[in-house]
Amino acid sequence: MLNTIGLILLFSILFLVLLFVFFSFRAYFFGAPFVPSNYGVIKKVLDYTDIKEGSVFFDLGSGDGRVLLEAAKKGALAIGYELNPFWFFISKINVLLHGLNDKVTVKRENFMQAPFSEADILYLYLFPEKIAQIEQMLQKKLKKGAQVITYRFPFLNWKERKKFEKEKVFLYVKE
């Protein structure tokens, strides 16, 4: 009996690990796997944006929700898109634990389907190829004055409003 329970437990854990590996690997093709932004960097760069009460803030690939939480603490309506069900679930818990569920929405959707024209501020921490693809799309879809933060990898054609050399963060404003 104990052996059977042990085997069921072992296979369940193995199954969950395999699922996690599968979804993490899949993220490589859709944008980037989960690597969290540094908290200090998020807080610093948000201070240089026009974020205020009611700003619509998107994190494209929101991971564990940490960027959304910081944006919401500054009054924004933060919307995250996260394909990986594990990080989606963790971010939902994170939002509940912080009592910010009236300010933060996390969608288990591909961010390519996001209504970009509604965003005031967007945050991107993705592979350079995806950043380049989104840059072109935002050129058409983003409203004038909207701000874009990219972490680690810059846009190729937009001129940055502010650049944090050491932290590798770039802030753009749509013209």
Ligand SMILES: C[S@@+](CC[C@H](N)C(=O)[O-])C[C@H]1O[C@@H](n2cnc3c(N)ncnc32)[C@H](O)[C@@H]1O
């Ligand atoms: C580098 S992590 C950044 C996480 C978070 N934004 C942060 O800065 O802490 C990228 C995240 O994007 C998610 N992702 C990748 N491609 C995606 C897509 N097309 N739609 C939604 N989420 C995606 C991954 O699962 C991963 O959690």
